[in-house]
Amino acid sequence: MAVQESSPLNLIDNINQFLVGRISFPAVNFVLNRGDILRRYHELLASELYSQEALRELQFQKLQAALKHASTWIPFYARRFKDIGLAPEDIRTLEDLRLIPPLDRQDVINHRLELVDTRCHDSVSIADRGRHQPGLPVLFAKFRRHKLVRNTSTGSTGSPTVFYDDGTTTALNWVHELRLKHWFGIEPGAKEARMTGISTAYSATGMRRSVRECFWNQMILPGVFLSDREYQFSLRKLHKFKPRVLWGATPALTGLARYIQRTNEDIAPCRPELVISWAAPLYEHEKALLAEVFQSPVTNLYGSREVGHIAMLCPHGSLHVNQENYIVELEETGGNEGKGGPGKVLVTQLNSSPMPFLRYRIGDLAELGPSACACGRSLGVLKSILGRFGEVFKTNDGRLIEPTFWCLAFMVGRQSQEVERFQVIYRPNNRILFRIIRRPGYSEQTEADLRSLMDKHFQSSVQFDFEYVSEIKPQPSGKCPIVLNEIEPEEKGLAELQST
Ligand SMILES: [Zn+2]
Numbered sequence: 001m002a003v004q005e006s007s008p009l010n011l012i013d014n015i016n017q018f019l020v021g022r023i024s025f026p027a028v029n030f031v032l033n034r035g036d037i038l039r040r041y042h043e044l045l046a047s048e049l050y051s052q053e054a055l056r057e058l059q060f061q062k063l064q065a066a067l068k069h070a071s072t073w074i075p076f077y078a079r080r081f082k083d084i085g086l087a088p089e090d091i092r093t094l095e096d097l098r099l100i101p102p103l104d105r106q107d108v109i110n111h112r113l114e115l116v117d118t119r120c121h122d123s124v125s126i127a128d129r130g131r132h133q134p135g136l137p138v139l140f141a142k143f144r145r146h147k148l149v150r151n152t153s154t155g156s157t158g159s160p161t162v163f164y165d166d167g168t169t170t171a172l173n174w175v176h177e178l179r180l181k182h183w184f185g186i187e188p189g190a191k192e193a194r195m196t197g198i199s200t201a202y203s204a205t206g207m208r209r210s211v212r213e214c215f216w217n218q219m220i221l222p223g224v225f226l227s228d229r230e231y232q233f234s235l236r237k238l239h240k241f242k243p244r245v246l247w248g249a250t251p252a253l254t255g256l257a258r259y260i261q262r263t264n265e266d267i268a269p270c271r272p273e274l275v276i277s278w279a280a281p282l283y284e285h286e287k288a289l290l291a292e293v294f295q296s297p298v299t300n301l302y303g304s305r306e307v308g309h310i311a312m313l314c315p316h317g318s319l320h321v322n323q324e325n326y327i328v329e330l331e332e333t334g335g336n337e338g339k340g341g342p343g344k345v346l347v348t349q350l351n352s353s354p355m356p357f358l359r360y361r362i363g364d365l366a367e368l369g370p371s372a373c374a375c376g377r378s379l380g381v382l383k384s385i386l387g388r389f390g391e392v393f394k395t396n397d398g399r400l401i402e403p404t405f406w407c408l409a410f411m412v413g414r415q416s417q418e419v420e421r422f423q424v425i426y427r428p429n430n431r432i433l434f435r436i437i438r439r440p441g442y443s444e445q446t447e448a449d450l451r452s453l454m455d456k457h458f459q460s461s462v463q464f465d466f467e468y469v470s471e472i473k474p475q476p477s478g479k480c481p482i483v484l485n486e487i488e489p490e491e492k493g494l495a496e497l498q499s500t
């Protein structure tokens with residue numbers, strides 16, 4: 001593998017990056033009602049060096065404003081606070097936030113309109129009737145009365161959550177992405193190729209595409225339902241555009257990387273300086289694949305479409321919470337009360353938007369880590385994202401088997417030479433199915449080795465079935481999860497073994 005050549009920007013590129021980063025990107029976003037991007041970006045670069053105490057004080061001040069906004073303008077929270085006899089002033093510390101019941105995905109589905117600022121209710125019906133694709137901005141939103149954009153998020157169960165944004169959350173996403181790129185030495189305005197999902201993000205065509213490339217230095221590439229045709233197309237575009245950043249959902253990036261490996265494409269002339277994965281966990285074997293193929297640092301944005309970018313992976317490997325704008329709590333799961341350890345992620349947005357999420361269960365299990373990081377930032381750290389609720393398997397003796405376990409079993413060591421890809425399916429009656437795309441070296445011995453590894457961990461309490469396939473098809477949402485849970489929907493909890 002060739003070593004990355006240093007690629008000093010020439011003068012024209014420098015000027016172009018400066019003009020886009022300092023003028024046209026913030027200006028166009030201002031028109032789309034996503035104001036103050038540069039100012040907030042610089043504020044974050046200062047606040048990430050605050051002490052943990054100062055960050056918590058900042059969080060508390062913003063929380064007070066967010067609670068006041070929610071109790072005044074959001075009928076769902078006004079009623080919820082009344083039901084539990086709570087006023088925003090009763091929250092006197094960050095810990096008091098626990099007095100507010102968590103918000104579930106089902107709450108969002110059932111009470112969609114009540115969760116929207118009453119001042120925007122007439123905009124909801126306009127957004128619902130709009131012919132825009134989900135997530136597409138309202139042109140000149142800054143100067144319009146109806147600014148709301150309808151967007152959807154699909155859980156792995158497939159039931160969509162509809163939510164609305166007036167630009168507040170999108171602006172924050174941009175600001176956090178600028179901070180992330182700064183961590184890797186890339187300043188605003190750098191050329192970026194974005195492999196984005198067509199159904200839930202921009203699918204810019206024609207004029208919109210060229211405007212975006214010209215004013216934002218962003219090129220849009222296909223992001224879902226990808227085949228060799230799309231990868232080939234994307235590579236042609238990458239060679240022409242030469243982005244410094246390659247951004248995309250993890251499955252899209254790894255799919256492109258595998259295609260490059262398989263076809264021996266020479267990507268030296270268009271190698272990015274940073275790869276940013278998003279929308280799905282980035283497992284170690286996937287990170288290693290991307291680093292090997294693109295010969296560049298690989299980072300990850302953790303979050304959800306509803307609430308935005310919650311945490312980001314720094315160059316030292318810590319997943320830092322964007323603490324100035326989010327409070328992340330871990331809700332203890334059955335069996336670990338008072339013991340710390342993994343818990344369900346609850347997220348509170350600290351910036352008042354037309355549809356604020358307070359203590360939102362986004363559906364993941366995670367562990368908190370120590371906030372000290374070699375990068376010097378004191379932002380809190382998520383030690384690990386264990387996976388979606390339904391992806392974590394609870395064994396008879398109470399151990400949690402997280403998706404990382406399957407990655408280690410299939411993609412590390414000798415197996416990595418023999419397994420191309422895999423999927424694990426939890427099935428009723430204590431059965432787990434392994435769906436495997438084999439590499440040429442895969443033999444009967446490989447299966448025997450995997451069976452004995454499983455027996456060691458599961459003490460024969462689970463029956464393992466192997467299915468060999470030539471393709472692992474993505475779900476309708478475009479996601480291609482490592483784990484599928486056919487035992488029970490993700491929202492109901494961990495995939496528990498039935499007693500034998
Ligand atoms: Zn760090």
